[in-house]
Amino acid sequence: MAKNDLIGGSIWEEYSQKVQDLMNNPQNMGEITEDEATKQGLKLIVADFGAESCGDAVRLYWAVNEKTNVIQDAKFKSFGCGTAIASSDTMADLCKGKTVDEAIKITNIDVEFAMRDNPDTPAVPPQKMHCSVMAYDVIKAAAASYKGVDAESFEDEIIVCECARVSLGTIKDVIKINDLHTVEEITNYTKAGAFCKSCIKPGGHEDKDYYLVDILKDTRTEMEMEKMSALADAKIAGTTNELSFDDFTMVQKLKAVEAAIDKDIRPMLVMDGGNLEILDIKDTDEGNTDIYIRYLGACSGCASSSTGTLFAIESVLKEECSQKIRVLPI
Amino acid sequence: MRVYLDNNATTIVDPKVFAQMEPYFVQMYGNPNSLHDFGSETHPALRKAMDQLYCGLNADDKDDIVITSCATESNNWVLKGVYYDHILGKDKDHIITSEVEHPAIISTCKFLETLGVKVTYLPVNEKGIIETHTLKNFITEKTALVTIMWANNETGMLFPIEEISKICKETGVLFHSDAVQAVGKIPIDLKKLDIDFLSFSAHKFHGPKGIGGLYIKDSQPLTPLFHGGEHMGGRRSGTLDVPGIIGMGEALELAVHNLDFENNNVRKLRDKLEDEVLKLDDVFVVGSRDERTPNTILVSVKGIEGEAMLWDLNKNGIAASTGSACASEDLESNPVMEAIGAEADLAHTALRLSLSRFTTQEEIDYTVVILNDAVKRLRAISSTYSYAPDWHDSKL
Numbered sequence: 001m002a003k004n005d006l007i008g009g010s011i012w013e014e015y016s017q018k019v020q021d022l023m024n025n026p027q028n029m030g031e032i033t034e035d036e037a038t039k040q041g042l043k044l045i046v047a048d049f050g051a052e053s054c055g056d057a058v059r060l061y062w063a064v065n066e067k068t069n070v071i072q073d074a075k076f077k078s079f080g081c082g083t084a085i086a087s088s089d090t091m092a093d094l095c096k097g098k099t100v101d102e103a104i105k106i107t108n109i110d111v112e113f114a115m116r117d118n119p120d121t122p123a124v125p126p127q128k129m130h131c132s133v134m135a136y137d138v139i140k141a142a143a144a145s146y147k148g149v150d151a152e153s154f155e156d157e158i159i160v161c162e163c164a165r166v167s168l169g170t171i172k173d174v175i176k177i178n179d180l181h182t183v184e185e186i187t188n189y190t191k192a193g194a195f196c197k198s199c200i201k202p203g204g205h206e207d208k209d210y211y212l213v214d215i216l217k218d219t220r221t222e223m224e225m226e227k228m229s230a231l232a233d234a235k236i237a238g239t240t241n242e243l244s245f246d247d248f249t250m251v252q253k254l255k256a257v258e259a260a261i262d263k264d265i266r267p268m269l270v271m272d273g274g275n276l277e278i279l280d281i282k283d284t285d286e287g288n289t290d291i292y293i294r295y296l297g298a299c300s301g302c303a304s305s306s307t308g309t310l311f312a313i314e315s316v317l318k319e320e321c322s323q324k325i326r327v328l329p330i
Numbered sequence: 331m332r333v334y335l336d337n338n339a340t341t342i343v344d345p346k347v348f349a350q351m352e353p354y355f356v357q358m359y360g361n362p363n364s365l366h367d368f369g370s371e372t373h374p375a376l377r378k379a380m381d382q383l384y385c386g387l388n389a390d391d392k393d394d395i396v397i398t399s400c401a402t403e404s405n406n407w408v409l410k411g412v413y414y415d416h417i418l419g420k421d422k423d424h425i426i427t428s429e430v431e432h433p434a435i436i437s438t439c440k441f442l443e444t445l446g447v448k449v450t451y452l453p454v455n456e457k458g459i460i461e462t463h464t465l466k467n468f469i470t471e472k473t474a475l476v477t478i479m480w481a482n483n484e485t486g487m488l489f490p491i492e493e494i495s496k497i498c499k500e501t502g503v504l505f506h507s508d509a510v511q512a513v514g515k516i517p518i519d520l521k522k523l524d525i526d527f528l529s530f531s532a533h534k535f536h537g538p539k540g541i542g543g544l545y546i547k548d549s550q551p552l553t554p555l556f557h558g559g560e561h562m563g564g565r566r567s568g569t570l571d572v573p574g575i576i577g578m579g580e581a582l583e584l585a586v587h588n589l590d591f592e593n594n595n596v597r598k599l600r601d602k603l604e605d606e607v608l609k610l611d612d613v614f615v616v617g618s619r620d621e622r623t624p625n626t627i628l629v630s631v632k633g634i635e636g637e638a639m640l641w642d643l644n645k646n647g648i649a650a651s652t653g654s655a656c657a658s659e660d661l662e663s664n665p666v667m668e669a670i671g672a673e674a675d676l677a678h679t680a681l682r683l684s685l686s687r688f689t690t691q692e693e694i695d696y697t698v699v700i701l702n703d704a705v706k707r708l709r710a711i712s713s714t715y716s717y718a719p720d721w722h723d724s725k726l
Contacts, residue, residue, distance in 0.1 A: 012641070023641060029710075031717040046718055048725040055635060055678040057726045059713040077716035079726075081637035085711055 014125040015083065016117045023082035028092035030075040032061040041065075042072055047142035050134050054164065056080040058088045060138045062095065064146060069099045076138075083124045084131040090114050091135030104143045104154060108136035109177075130164065130191035160210045161192035161199045168210060175219045183212045224259035228320070245322040246289075253321075254281050257291060260320035265313050274299030276313075279330060288324045291317070295329060305329060332647040333693040337534075338483050338511060338626060338684035339651055343577070344536040350375075350580045351538065351573040362570050363561065372572050379579025386582035387528070387545060388519045394546040396565045397575055401510045402434040403555065404529035404544035405477075407566075408506045409438045411552040412475045416504075417447055422474035428452045428460045428489075430669045431479055435508055448472075457617045458485045458670045462493045469497070475504045480512035480528075484666040484682060486626025487617045488516070492523060499524040510534050514585030515592055515623045520545060527552075532574070536686070537581030541574035588687050597624035599694050600685050604629075606698040607683075610705055616670065625685040630667065631705060632679060633714035639681050642704035648697055651682040 015023075037044035042063040050057035056079065063073040074092040078085050090111050095103045111132040115123035124131065137151075144151035158168040174180065174189045183200055187193040193200045193212050201213045231244075245256060258278065269275050275296040282290045293313075295305050302309065306329060314327040334342065354375065360368030362376060383395050398404045409425070416422045427439055429451040439449045450468045452460045460478065469476070476498050481488050491507055498505035506527035512518060514535025520528065524547075531542035546552060546565075558567025585592075597619075604627050607613060612632035631639065636652030643650050667677040683697075709715050713726055 012644075023638075024645065026711060033717060034719045044719065046722045048713070051726060052633075052678065052714060057713045059716050059718070059726065077713040078711060079633060079713045080635050082641045084635070085638065 011125045011128065012082075014122075015086075015128075016115055016121065016123040018115045018117055019083055019086040019123050022086035022089045022115070026076075026085055026089040028075050028089050028096075029077065029085075030061075031077065032063050032073060032075050037063045040072070043146070045142050045146050047138050047145050049138035049141050050080075052079050056084050056131065056134050058084070058134055058138050060088075060092065060095075060142050062142050062146070064100060069101065071095050071098055071100065071103060080131060080134075081128070083128040084134065086115060087111050087132040087135045088138075091132075091139060095139065100143050100146050103139055106136065106139055108132040108134075111135045126185070126188040129189045130194075133166075133170070133190060158210065160208070160212070160215065161190070161194075164191035164194060166190045166192035168215065171212070171215050172219050172222075175216060176223060180216070181220075183216060186212055186216065221259060221262045224255065225263055228256060228259065246324060250281060250283075253289060254278065256321050257281065257317060257325075260317055261313075264316045264320065268312075269297075269299055269309075272299070272302075273297050274302065288326050289322060290326050290328055292328050292330055331693070331696050332649075333689075333697055334649050335683045335685060335689070335693075335697065336649045336651050337686040337689075338486070338682065340533045340539065341536045341686050342688055343533075343538055344581060344584055346584060347537055347577045347581045351577040354573040354576055358572075362572060363559070375576050376570070376572065379576045382579035382583040383543065386518075386579075386586045387513070387530075388521050389545055390521055392548060393520065394549045394563075394565060396544045396546060396562050397570065397578075398542045398544055398566060399540055399568075399571075400542040401432075401508060401529040401531035401534075402542075404527075404531075404542055405432075405434040405506075405508055406438050407544055407552065407555040408527045408529070409435070409442060409475070409477065410555060412504060412506075413442055413445070413447060414553040415551060416474040418445075422472050424448045424450070424470060424473045426450045426452060426465065426468050426473060426476045428454060428478055430454050430458060430482055430484070430666050431477070432483055432508060432510070435477055435479070452478075454669050456670055457621065458482055458487045458666055459489050459617075459621075462490055462497060465494060466497055469501045469503055473501075473503050475506060477506040477508065480507045480509040480518075481515070481623045482666065483511050484680070485616045485628045485670075486511070486622035486684070488512070488621055488623065491525070495524045498526075511623060511626075514582060515589075515625060517586075517589055520547070526550065532578035532581050535581050535585040536688075538574050538577040541571055541578050543578070591687055593624050596685055596687055596689065599689055599691065600625055600627060603627065603683060603685070603694050603697065607701065610702070616666075627683045628666070629681050629683070630679045631681060633712040634705065634708045635678050636680050638708055639679075639704060642708060643697075643700060646700045646704075648700055651684070652680055 032044060034044050040063065043066050045062040045064060047060045058076055058078045061075045062071050064071050074095040076088040076092045078088040091106065094106050094110060094114060112123050112129065140151045140154050160166055160168050160171055170190055171186060171192055174186065178189060180186055180189065183193060199208050199212055201211050245253065248256065266275065276293045276299060277296060278291060279294050280292040284290055299305050299309065310327060310329060314325065317325045317327060354372065358371050360372055362369055362372045389395055398407065425439060425442065425447055427435055427449065443449050452464055452468065454460055465476065476494065478489055478494055480491050495505050504526045507525055508529045509518065510529060510531050511534065513530040526547045528545040529542065533539040554565055554567065556567045561567050561570060601619060604615060604619065607627065607629050608615065610631065614630045616628045640650060640652060667680050718724055
């Protein structure tokens with residue numbers, strides 16, 4: 001929330017001119033009939049994605065040359081808002097002239113990018129990103145139908161949000177690519193969690209294997225670790241001007257330590273009913289980095305908290321971050 | 331042509347109302363609480379406005395009509411005031427409302443739930459209104475307040491306020507009604523009904539935005555929401571919005587004066603529009619006409635997503651809504667459509683058309699033409715009506 005968010009705007013003002021033009025005048029809207037395809041010696045593929053009850057649905061028609069696997073013609077029909085229609089139109093356009101294998105590689109990001117007026121301005125506001133995701137999914141459905149395989153065989157596909165059929169892979173990608181920090185952002189980008197909300201966190205009307213809150217937390221930790229290991233790799237290879245832990249600012253140090261604790265230490269403590277929090281982090285005159293912690297839960301009374309556990313925590317942090325770290329429980 | 335059919339969101343300020351307000355911006359700008367002439371010269375117009383409000387709602391002189399900034403404030407005040415006065419540290423812990431209230435009620439109830447208040451959200455029937463026998467079943471000795479809207483903002487459906495007020499009176503429970511969509515559209519007589527609190531807002535009946543009111547029967551206590559300089563007899567602090575109050579008074583008088591016009595002419599135009607809408611295939615209108623405010627239609631047009639419909643209408647200068655304007659930025663479907671148990675695929679196809687006494691015959695004729703074109707164009711795009719060969723296993 002800040003100045004620009006206080007007086008709500010119309011989402012229509014955030015549509016690119018291309019989106020608006022396609023909404024008013026879709027170029028590839030229509031159907032390909034069995035007869036039309038047969039006459040040209042092409043194979044008709046019809047694929048559906050979404051449902052009216054979800055607010056978006058699209059039907060994609062392909063006329064494919066079976067010798068070359070080239071999609072000669074593509075048309076769509078769509079139930080949805082303006083951006084859904086524009087995205088479907090753009091998706092159909094991107095399919096034309098490509099082989100089926102090439103078409104599978106078209107992502108929702110390609111679709112959204114193709115609708116931009118200029119490369120730096122998104123074509124649609126974040127909450128409308130899901131419309132282009134649907135365009136991506138229907139291509140896979142069409143390709144699966146053409147190849148006679150299951151659409152899920154094209155990727156890892158653990159479905160987290162079944163209402164919007166959003167996979168674990170998509171959610172993790174969207175978090176990483178767009179640097180998302182909240183579940184609301186994930187919902188805006190993917191529509192995951194927008195409907196029955198069961199997949200947001202435990203306690204909804206249906207039990208799930210994966211929840212967005214956990215995926216977000218794990219993926220953020222993963223991102224931190226990837227950043228750290230990229231830094232470390234670069235350091236080993238001597239190819240970087242990037243700073244080592246000892247040259248970090250205090251905030252960077254704190255983040256690195258937090259990430260290491262989240263990854264390697266906290267799970268261990270939580271398993272035994274305990275936890276810890278970082279109270280402070282200080283560079284000393286002797287060149288050490290002192291980390292002041294407080295044990296929580298079962299840890300706080302545990303005898304090993306000043307011996308074995310403390311030693312383990314300090315070794316992990318020395319390994320992960322810097323040999324100069326000292327851990328001081330308060 | 332530009333046609334405004336979103337009058338349940340807000341209305342044009344009647345030029346007669348604006349004319350009454352205008353001198354109180356630049357000429358008579360004094361603070362009514364000041365002793366000097368600059369302040370006191372606002373008093374006659376303010377007194378007249380208060381008379382217009384009491385008269386328009388037929389409130390008794392011993393009742394209070396406290397000026398607020400909007401109905402959202404009025405609703406917040408009642409709910410939080412009742413919490414302070416009857417729940418916090420007291421023996422009551424329960425509030426009853428309906429599941430189709432405006433967010434100003436629902437969100438405030440959700441907030442009170444975080445403070446430990448138990449809230450019952452009464453379900454609605456297929457017409458979108460609560461049935462009074464369900465209310466009876468939920469009132470207990472722990473119930474502090476029943477709050478039920480007079481008319482629904484989406485459907486225009488009128489709730490059985492007289493019956494509800496009787497039940498509340500019999501059981502000794504306070505009764506509040508959010509009457510934002512009713513005041514100025516249908517007759518309201520607060521001397522005849524036992525209503526403890528009633529919220530309203532000027533901009534829904536051709537008054538200015540940013541001014542509303544809370545009616546409080548018999549001047550009964552209600553802990554203030556705004557503490558400060560003891561304005562409005564200490565009930566609601568904050569310097570009086572002089573032109574706003576004058577505008578609201580004038581707007582209510584004009585609206586009440588035009589109630590017959592609303593009930594005859596506006597209703598006739600609405601019915602004509604509805605007749606034309608119903609000529610389309612696969613459409614469904616919520617609730618029967620005589621049970622609605624005379625100006626509102628909520629229609630589901632199969633195969634056309636609400637925002638796409640608004641887009642085509644707007645392109646041709648027609649303003650309508652898919653639901654609550656407050657919710658237009660999120661992806662949720664129409665909540666009332668869901669509450670009335672309409673088929674899930676109808677929840678995304680809702681279109682609300684709301685008229686006013688400024689709507690003309692020509693505007694309705696034009697709207698009918700444009701609406702037909704939009705339905706034709708968008709259904710041609712729609713996957714709902716699209717071709718599939720026999721062998722295709724449709725997943726839509």
